[in-house]
Amino acid sequence: MVPHSRPVGAVGDGACRQGQRTEPSTSPSPRDVVPAASGSGAGPGQLVPEVKRVDFSLLEKRINFREKGDTPNSFEIIQWKWDQSSNPFQKIASYSTKNQKLLFITQNISWHTPNNTAICSQQCEPGQRRKPAGVSSCCFECIDCEAGTFLNHNDLYNCQPCPADQWSSARSQECYPRLVKYLQWQEGTTVVLLLFSVLGLIATVVISVTFAIHSHTPVVKSAGGRMCFLMLASLIIGFVNVPMYVGIPTEFTCVCRQTAFSLCFTVCISCLTVGSFQIVSIFKTAAWLPKAYSYWMKYNGQYIFITVIIALKVTITVTNFIIHPPAPVLLAQEDDPSTVALQCNKSYKLALLMNSSLDMFLSSLCFCFSYMGKELPKNYNEAKYITLCMTCYSVSRIAIFLVMSRYRGVLVTLCDAMRMVINLLGISLGYFGPKCYLIFFHPECNTAAYFQTAIQSYTMRQD
Template sequence: MWITLKICLYLSFNCISASVLSSGICQLQGHFKLNGMFQDGDLIIGGLFEVHFLTVFPELSFRKEPEPPYCEQFDMASFQQAQTMVFAIDEINKNPNLLPNITLGYYLYDNCVKLGVAFRAATALVSGTEESFSNVNCAGPPPVIAVVGDPGSTHSIAISSVLGLFKLPMVSYFATCSCLSDRKKYPSFFRTIPSDAFQVRAMVQILKHFGWTWVGLLYSDDDYGIHASQSFHQDMQLFGGCVDFSEMLPRDNNRRDIHNILAVIQASTARVVVVFSTEAYLLPLMDEVALQNVTGRQWIASEAWATSPVFHTQRLLPFLGGTLGIAIRRGEIQGLREFLYYLRPDSNPRNNMVRIFWENMFGCNFENGGRKIEVEGERKVCTGQEDLSSTDTPYTDVSELRASYNAYKAVYALAHALHDLMQCEEGRGPFSGNSCADIINLQPWQVVHYLQKVNFTTSFGDRVSFDDNGDALAIYDVMNWQPNSDGAIRVSTVGVVNEGATEGRVLTLDEDAIFWNFENKKPPHSVCSESCPPGTRRARKKGLPICCFDCLPCGDGEISNTTDAIECTPCPVEFWSNPNKDQCVPKEVEFLSYEEPLGISLTTASLLGLCFCALVMFIFSHHRNTPVVRANNSELSFLLLLSLKLCFLCVLLFIGRPQLWTCQLRHAAFGISFVLCVSSILVKTMVVIAVFKSSRPEGKNAMKWFGTVQQRGTVMALTAFQVVICTVWLTTASPTPYKNSQYITSKIVYECAVGSVAGFSMLLGYIGLLAAVSFLLAFLARNLPDHFNEAKFITFSMLIFCAVWITFVPAYVSSPGKYAVAVEIFAILASSFGLLLAIFAPKCYIILLHPERNTKKAIMGRATQKK
């Protein structure tokens, strides 16, 4: 559609050019009948305002030229905006410090809220209304240097796309569509109202503040509504919210469509409804809301209707009371009230907009150059001098200057741009060859250059400047619809949304001042799914929006310490999740301690073994001269008892919190003690065999190889080899304390890492080798004369020893944590007790309970019997 309009405008200029070639005079090819206000000046600023609500098109006839459309339903508030522009120009003309020696004029037109009328008005501004002019080239500056308006986004898109071809600046005071920020499409478009992109962000800030993540969306079927809804969907996704329904308000106010939309609203679980629309689209729906008594909804109003008075009625209070919305910045303009009061109709037929205002204000009809005639049935006499200060209309109400304030800023932005343009010094200008603009032959694109750099502060204290896209600084008032004393609705400011807030607080709300239209007088709760508490995470429900989810508890070792966490966070290595899964706590450190029952039991067993060894040593020492003790090599017996004591004592190194010295010492002490023990048994076995061999004629010299020195040397040599193994192991890959989390993920098992598996294997293997040799020799000597056969006891003891350590290996490997240490201790204790009982219990039994058998005759008697 915009392309068609551009082509039409281009063809109209071509037609003008063609008329120049034929007649030498530029002629206007058409004339539109428009409502407007005019004032001449050195420089003319155009304006487009929505002074009427409705455009009526006469019936078409193909027999004559169609009658031009006419406008109905005068809008007092919009006329105030037009008069504010007139006031701003009048104020600038009286200001000696701004545009001195330059008088501004204006051409203002009514667009009647219709694109066709708005485009005709824009064309009239660009081409002028003179029937002809004598410039044979149809060149020179346009009749207006800039246009203030249009207030509608759709109108601004169409008009700016054409004016942009000529780089004619257009400063809108109410068009908010974010699409107009595209500098490539609209190179000369500016606005003093923030774009919808900022508006949407402001509304999302309110939703985010109250935690409303589940909302409905209504939007008008125009550029304003469509682009705003698209931005809203994108911002809601970034915010983490969801739109339950998204419905377009119909252009033709079809009742069936409105009924369908209302049914969707009532069926939705969303308690909050966001509306991007103008009042013209929304009013039929709100009438239906009142008819069907739809309550329990929190309405969020866009700036297009947040302050619209058509909804502020007693009938709509039960349904729209409590509405939150954003409104463009309210300002104050000194002197505007008095200026509005003293507006008078004049005799200039071109200023018919003022005449129409007066007719609607006082019910008068002006004809014949301003002479008043009485309206039929109206007795009131109107002189044209009535006092406007006695009226109470949106025209005279200056308490809520929002759109009017933006129009005021738009005029001043153009005035400051022109002022800066006039201050240019020749040779230092911004244009080609450092030239300045020629005020007599001023070109629109030169005004655009200076308008882009405008930066000033209004008398109200607001800074006015434009970014690279022509957008103004974003600041909104947050409005709340509250009950008035007469039962209607009044709009109160309860906060501010300021994108440029230096302290970082974009949204500031006075929550105590907000009226909530609910029984509990509190904000509604609007979510698809309740928030997931800490310790859980959100799991999206398949086929539903992202706001609809289940809350799943975090796994072991994971936490979430925020509400509505998307994922659970794993705890650090040495930490674990608490039972509520909302905090990481240090893992329980597990080791075999002296305080726990298992540690106490093993310690007790170790000390008992130590006591038994001491008792046996005492018995043997006390009876050292008896045959039983002497016959069993008392020196090796005492050495064996000493090694068993060391075995029982080394158990204590395995209990308690692992430290470097205990880790290094426990296995070394264990390995050396058991080698000393087993090597003593091995030598003892060899001595027993040598003794019996020496009693035979063929073995008389056997004992000379097993004297006391040889016995000691053999034991020391065998033990020294184990000492070498331990030394090499500890110096190359020493055991160290190690926090192991692999056995039990919720705990830290504090254990001793063996360091070198080969070293540990050699230590155990060497003990096993000596034990196997001892068992083999004792087994071969089991048939020796056995009245008191030491070899039989050694065989039995080594059988126990080997059985214990063979079963130890798989049990140790399969036991986790401290239980692996307990298995190793049990193996040490079991093998130690086995050796102690198997070797020394029979001897103690004879010594203590049967002393009559503790004689040489008794010991040798059995051997004699055998013979």
């Protein structure tokens, strides 16, 4: 075999070239071993048998070919340096048949051109992928990997996406863990929120004890009687569930978030609605529809109404669980890709709207009944107290939907918890607070005679 050098050739016009390469030719050549026939070159059928006969030594290496023409062993690429009289053959590369790898010995290569700079594309910067340009693999464009992707060294032509719990900036070679955000116990807003919930819980317990001691008095009876204790129990459960909004969400805390306050508030609103309706009925509807009023009182219509409302609320809640399971999920923050919010479910707004639909209807109905009773005796006029409760509910509801339409994540959780505390305080202090004030500071107004006088004065004004 007589090695000779030739420029790296190539693959067509405009193809990239890099330096030079050497490739061996066989000696004796096909022209010597296969005679030409009728002036035409040797065909494959004539060349293959002669290739099989090749068997010689070169640089203490045995050169031969297999039956199909491939070499059974690894081979080396030799450069013949014509200008050297001694040791003109230099090993410049070797190919491993087993590993299928070509290894160069660059220090042994002798270049025959003054400029050895490759005209292939330069290596890409870290975090840039290669985009092939042209036919040759050494020509490519460098494209930056986008944010949220990274360049894997095993694939220089494609940017790989980061997992959901990781992030990356543009031109990254790896992904980084996201900072998981949730409402933490040590935050200042959380401490204030829990402080108000504890104060509300203490106030509600004090109100419950006060009403239990004075349950036989007219003030307690006009406030709803036994229904008051159902409302107070719901308020206590609501305050106890406020801490469920703090800490790492779990399936249990997510269930509590979507059920506790919603059910408790529905019970309270339904009691206020039926209480307002009964007061209006006593002074107005009883005279217009005495038979209907007697049936209402005979069959305890107020408890039937509350039971139906609670059953309807449970149905809505279960349906909401089926459509939007309250499981914690990770939500990426658009304004800060390095963080992710841990929230109860992706359809939080729709779930909140479904749970609030019945409450909004009852609130409107309660407000209408209280407005109808604004001319009733002062002892039975609940309009201003109920208006205060409904105002707290409406304002907090509008605020939470405005926040949810613009933001997502921890701020939504915080606003939802604040809405819960505001509404619970609105009913506990706004509705029951004035009645406790009468019981403690104006006991003379908490007598049957005082209430009877107020009713007589109202009747005389109506006449």
